[in-house]
Amino acid sequence: MTEVVLENLIMKRDSKSYVDSLHAVLTHAGLFQGSKYLLAGCTGMAFKLSVHRRLLPMSVTAYGQWGESHRLGIDNLGIFTIWDGGRTRHPTFGYYQRDAVSWVKRILDAGIGVIYWIPEFGVIHGYDDSDRIFYVQDGWGREPQILLYDNFGLNFTGFWYCQVFGDQVYIPEQEMVLESLRLAIEDWDIPYRLLPDRNIASGRLAYDVWGQALRSGDYDQSGAAYILESYCQSRIEIQMYLQDARGIWTELEQAYACYEQLGALILQMKGCMIQENNRWIMQADATEKLAQALLEAKALEERAVDFFRLISSKYPDRKRNTVPRWGAHSAR
């Protein structure tokens, strides 16, 4: 029976797992030619910041309802996408799972990789019908993981998610950048993305929650380090993204300056972590220093986002000023 394995599709973890997976899949399919930081910026993923009250490691992927958060970014690239996901405890999960297995195989036949929540996000790059398995890359090991069709979507988090891509329409660069700034503003302003759960804060509020957790001393050690690592990486991505884009508007030059300063702070923040057993962990006495640095960082980002606001106000925003009948969230 058939075996399909996509060649030259390699995913490696550098940034947020979704960005790494997306970059691998789109680059392989020829739908995107550019660096990871450019992708992270255009899709708005770089600007996302979410922090759990106790700095749990799951914070890094808890930036909102995945379907919606990712959709806005993919739309901005002009790429057609189909995705499905939800909770595995729903009684109907089995039906959606079998359905997903079949369309994932079809897309692999068409030569495009599939984003899959392992956890975290990874890439399905092949299948074998005789063994009934998928080959999944998690970005860490050299060997792909083996996933039975029957186990598709099953993992300890209770969530499942997979996404495929299709054709692309052309979107002018200026529009893309403008929309990405608007996504950034949205992410900064909205405090809770996973209501009714108020344990996870996003954007501006995430900074406050983070600082509080550090000062209280009640937080998860590995989570704190992971959040900090991810944060540093994403802020550097924003810096590089704006560096490339600053020619478009003068305000972007000023926003970039804020992130340049933030870059210096990030070096300080990185100093608050040490490596132990091949893992990064927080230094015991560095929490106050980090909390202080975060306060300064928050002020810098606030200023940068205000510059984004200035830019955004110059152009009409049809997407957000025309609220459809069912409200701002998609009809799902």
Next chain:
Amino acid sequence: MSNLHRIHWFDEQIRSGRFPNSSWLAREFEISRRQAQRDIEYMAISLRAPLVYIAKYRGYCYEDQTYRLPHLYMTEEEQRVLKYLAHRYRHYNYDQSDAVKRVAHLLERFTLEEQQTGSSQLPVFRADPQQLQFFEILSHAIAESRKVHIHYRDHAGERQFTWCPLKMLSQFNADYVVGYEMDPLQQTAIRLEGMIHVQMTNETFQCQTDGLLGAWEEALPVRKPFVAEIKLKEVQQTELWQGYRIREQKDKVHWIEFYDTDAFLQHLFISEWEELLSPTWLRRKLQQSAEGIIERLARSTRQT
């Protein structure tokens, strides 16, 4: 048992050669002498400590110097609590369910080992003593296929009925027992919380549970194992091949289930088998490993 600390103290006193007696114990912990006497009796009888009273020193010592208090000892009551918790943990399917299920497995063996859960938080359950009691009774009834008489209260009012319990279930933070009143095909689940009184009767019932319980099995999907098709030298007579479950067999070809790939690969390296027929990805992995080893061996022989 609340006298744990007193027992330990008494034991320490003995082992340091101080010949403690019941008055000391009473004085130390401000209990009555009678109570202290009961503690000592408990040690001697239930814990089987080789206590002997030495009149010369007016105190106790151990006849057998090598005796050690059992590190972990539990009363019937504690065992029941652990059994109940194991049941709840086993049915927990939300956050950290893997870690929680491992805990359940351990609790099932009635040990009190410190479980290193690290950063994960174990869920906390209220163990209502009355519900524990009902759980006990119902578990017995299920084991012996005995009918129970239940006095039940819910939004529809109070009622009493005789019932045939089949299985205990725990979902969404509540305990249920699945069973039927008259017709084995009309099963319902009732909550332990709603029970006012449960009594086992002497009547038994017959029920083929396997097929019928299908509807009440955990609705949650369970991870399926990988299956390797292996030809062994002899047909296996038992259900297991060196610890791994045999799902099916046809002559010498056995379909073996496994979850952990690395462990199974290791197992294939050290055990006897004739052919690995499938899956292809496992054959490939095994081949790569084997080739890697052969290459490394060749390297060393080249050097000598």
